[in-house]
Amino acid sequence: MRIDILTLFPNMFEGFLTESIIKRAINDGLVEINIIDFRKFSHLKHNQVDDTPYGGGAGMVLMCEPVVEAIESVKDEDSLVILTTPQGEKYTEGKAMDLKKYKHLIIVCGHYEGYDERILNFVDLELSIGDYILTGGEIPAMAITDSVVRLIDGVITKESYEEETFSNNLLDYPTYTKPATFRGLSVPDVLISGNHEKIKEYRLNEQIKKTKLKRPDLWEAYNENQKSEK
Ligand SMILES: C[S@@+](CC[C@H](N)C(=O)[O-])C[C@H]1O[C@@H](n2cnc3c(N)ncnc32)[C@H](O)[C@@H]1O
DSSP states (O other): OEEEEEESOGGGGHHHHSSHHHHHHHHTTSOEEEEEEGGGGOOSGGGOOEEOOTTOOSSOEEOHHHHHHHHHHHOOTTEEEEEEEEEEEEOOHHHHHHHTTOSEEEEEOOBTTEEOGGGGGGOSEEEESSSSOOSBSHHHHHHHHHHHHTTSBTTBOHHHHHTSTTTTSSOOOOOOOSOSEETTEEOOGGGGSOOHHHHHHHHHHHHHHHHHHHOHHHHHHHHHHHHHHO
């Protein structure tokens, strides 16, 4: 898979691309990630890429020309162009699974007040990472990239993501590691019993308990799924 991220602030991605699992995925050739600076596509003095909004109002607006030309410089028949925006479809693990199927993602980061609305004619999908406003699309672009890359075959074990929160509408089960007792708090006996059947049963019960308590919406979806599978 290739992911091209279009941004006004390429330096924000330095740590993201050079640490941990993302770094390893790049080094192992499982994903190619390019950071592309809109300013390279400016035709104006001082590489200007934004201007004041028509009709007045606060802040600066990203111009069509550099953004659309940046998209066109990398786009081909395999590309899906994503715009990060708080006005987009809410991003979920399910969406990450969909995005994983594409060969090429182009992620456009807005900044300042936003972007010229005509840019929407050149994108396939608008994604929001939640109902709050960030200063720019860089953190959303990292969130989307990170969640998709970890699903690419070979990046982490399939078992790691197949059993985790959201994979079957249940929250993940609780996990523990050494020491077996910390400040009087002990690991549940069943986990050190060596009885794999009992451990499986315990974990599923814990998943159900947690989901009912913390995410009744997921619990409902889980039950709906169980009914339709029957
Ligand atoms: C300050 S925001 C602009 C908000 C815009 N004026 C509005 O009210 O819809 C600047 C940029 O940050 C990004 N952004 C901010 N919050 C976001 C969110 N929750 N999800 C995705 N992108 C977001 C988008 O790229 C957006 O264009």
